[in-house]
Amino acid sequence: MSLDDTDKKIVGLLWENGRATNNDIAKKLSISEGTVRNRIKKLESSGFMKISGLINPDKVPDKQLVFLGIKVALSKDLAATAEKIAKLNNVKSVYISTGRYDIVVEAWVDVKYGLINFLSGSLASITGIVSTESFLIMKSFNRWLPGF
Numbered sequence: 001m002s003l004d005d006t007d008k009k010i011v012g013l014l015w016e017n018g019r020a021t022n023n024d025i026a027k028k029l030s031i032s033e034g035t036v037r038n039r040i041k042k043l044e045s046s047g048f049m050k051i052s053g054l055i056n057p058d059k060v061p062d063k064q065l066v067f068l069g070i071k072v073a074l075s076k077d078l079a080a081t082a083e084k085i086a087k088l089n090n091v092k093s094v095y096i097s098t099g100r101y102d103i104v105v106e107a108w109v110d111v112k113y114g115l116i117n118f119l120s121g122s123l124a125s126i127t128g129i130v131s132t133e134s135f136l137i138m139k140s141f142n143r144w145l146p147g148f
Contacts, residue, residue: 010043018051022036022037063108063110064111064115065107068104068134069100069104069135070102070105071102082103093105093106094106
């Protein structure tokens with residue numbers, strides 16, 4: 001899907017304020033509310049955009065944001081392994097990457113034993129993972145996450 005200038009402007013306005021109404025957006029762009037509604041439906045149904053509430057991870061006392069660098073045994077299994085990881089409960093984002101790790105995972109775990117439970121439980125159930133390295137996030141800046 002390619003975006004035209006109107007689509008980009010709608011996405012930009014929603015990025016600034018996810019609660020903006022179709023009427024508000026239409027007025028700012030000098031287009032009809034129906035056009036905005038149809039464009040948003042198209043953006044959502046194509047998988048380009050999803051509107052959801054975000055939270056500040058620094059404000060949640062019982063959760064910890066963690067990034068994991070993961071090495072996979074076989075390159076041919078990379079996408080399948082990433083898809084399996086993406087389906088785990090604690091996982092927010094999965095990226096196939098270049099460099100030191102094959103996969104980078106962004107996860108949201110309980111503060112006390114959440115990381116060890118995740119590593120030794122659900123993540124350990126996925127075959128083909130050779131090694132992991134954990135990066136506990138101490139403080140985030142300008143970062144908002146999808147909810148629990």
